[in-house]
Amino acid sequence: xxxxxxxxxxxxxxxxxxxxxxxxxxxxxxxxxxxxxxxxxxxxxxxxxxxxxxxxxxxxxxxxxxxxxxxxxxxxxxxxxxxxxxxxxxxxxxxxxxxxxxxxxxxxxxxxxxxxxxxxxxxxxxxxxxxxxxxxxxxxxxxxxxxxxxxxxxxxxxxxxxxxxxxxxxxxxxxxxxxxxxxxxxxxxxxxxxxxxxxxxxxxxxxxxxxxxxxxxxxxxxxxxxxxxxxxxxxxxxxxxxxxxxxxxxxxxxxxxxxxxxxxxxx
DNA sequence: AGAAATACCCGTACGC
DNA sequence: TGCGTACGGGTATTTC
Numbered sequence: 352x353x354x355x356x357x358x359x360x361x362x363x364x365x366x367x368x369x370x371x372x373x374x375x376x377x378x379x380x381x382x383x384x385x386x387x388x389x390x391x392x393x394x395x396x397x398x399x400x401x402x403x404x405x406x407x408x409x410x411x412x413x414x415x416x417x418x419x420x421x422x423x424x425x426x427x428x429x430x431x432x433x434x435x436x437x438x439x440x441x442x443x444x445x446x447x448x449x450x451x452x453x454x455x456x457x458x459x460x461x462x463x464x465x466x467x468x469x470x471x472x473x474x475x476x477x478x479x480x481x482x483x484x485x486x487x488x489x490x491x492x493x494x495x496x497x498x499x500x501x502x503x504x505x506x507x508x509x510x511x512x513x514x515x516x517x518x519x520x521x522x523x524x525x526x527x528x529x530x531x532x533x534x535x536x537x538x539x540x541x542x543x544x545x546x547x548x549x550x551x552x553x554x555x556x557x558x559x560x561x562x563x564x565x566x567x568x569x570x571x572x573x574x575x576x577x578x579x580x581x582x583x584x585x586x587x588x589x590x591x592x593x594x595x596x597x598x599x600x601x602x603x604x605x606x607x608x609x610x611x612x613x614x615x616x617x618x
Numbered sequence: 619a620g621a622a623a624t625a626c627c628c629g630t631a632c633g634c
Numbered sequence: 635t636g637c638g639t640a641c642g643g644g645t646a647t648t649t650c
Contacts, residue, residue: 383626386646407640410644428628462627464644503621512645520643604621607642 364412364423364431365405366456372415373401375453384445384458386466393469397421397448409516410478413473422468422476423458429465432457433511479556480516489515505541506534507604509553517557520568521584526552528583533617534603534610538552540618583609598617 377383378393385393396419404415412431414421423431428443430517436453446458446467458467468476482488501508508514509523518526527534529552540551560566563576578585582592587600587609596613 424644426627426645460627461629462643464627466645507622508642 361486364425365407367405367455368429368431368433369402369405369450371402372454374398375451377576378440378443378447378449380440380447381445381460381463382460384460384465384467385464386468387470397469399600408477409483409512411477412518419469419471420468420473422473424466425460426462426464426466427461429458432459478556479513481514482516484515484517484557489550489553491547491550494550495541495543496547498541498546501538503534503538504534504603508538510604510606515553518553520606521581522553522556522560524584525582526556528609528611528615529556531614531616533615534601534608535617537556545614553565583611585609 355594361503374397377397379393381388382390388396399457400416400418402414402416404413406413406415410424412423412425414423423429425431432453433456434457435451440447440457441459443459443461444457444539445460445463445465448456450456458465470476482493493569497514498505498508501514505527506523509518509526509536510520524534526549530545532541532549559580560575560577563577566577566581583598586598589598590596591598591611594611594613596611598609598611601610
């Protein structure tokens with residue numbers, strides 16, 4: 352298995368103990384969780400498949416089966432858990448996969464945004480994704496050149512998974528604050544020096560998120576304790592830890608966005 | 619073609 | 635207290 356860095360809370364959903372188990376049956380409890388194929392095809396194809404490997408690309412979990420790949424995106428409220436057969440399914444379980452060791456894998460997702468794909472053409476789904484921010488392909492040089500090549504607001508560009516794969520709303524606000532860049536700054540105006548700072552900030556923020564096992568921002572988005580270390584996210588009207596200026600909340604590309612108006616100046 | 623807006627969800631926190 | 639509504643997360647789809 353290639354050494355893939357782990358993106359924040361996705362890390363804990365990678366279950367290496369699944370390797371070697373065979374899928375005996377599938378219980379799809381919320382049909383729309385399954386992006387492809389049809390429920391009928393899904394059951395026909397997945398039953399009897401042995402799990403060969405478990406990995407990740409961007410925010411997608413990849414469960415490598417003998418003839419297919421099972422891709423899982425947890426979106427916001429999704430989680431994977433392995434339970435013994437004796438434990439009853441929970442209210443928000445959307446897909447259950449019963450395994451050859453009398454356990455079952457549960458995809459639990461309160462808000463029903465999570466999706467699952469069973470395919471032998473993973474590239475159709477994963478192929479458009481940008482580089483892994485913690486991978487070797489993501490360098491300060493790459494970032495500077497590709498920021499120059501676009502002309503977009505920084506925040507929506509950083510959230511665009513085809514540009515860089517792995518940053519979500521919280522992490523984007525955090526890394527822009529560390530790099531002292533405004534979310535509405537134009538990507539093509541970013542200097543080499545600023546791109547260096549942004550590159551460093553992106554890696555630092557993701558590593559901290561992983562180290563803290565992600566963030567828990569409300570009861571349903573369960574994770575680690577990174578929320579106790581946010582610099583700007585959710586801290587509107589509180590003083591900036593760097594300069595004491597009151598943090599502002601604005602909307603950028605329909606997303607709640609938090610900035611220190613002193614540290615993150617527009618031009 | 620590329621970018622922006624919208625749709626998809628539901629438990630919670632709020633206002634009346 | 636009870637009811638109605640806004641909110642927020644990530645991305646596929648639709649619109650511009």
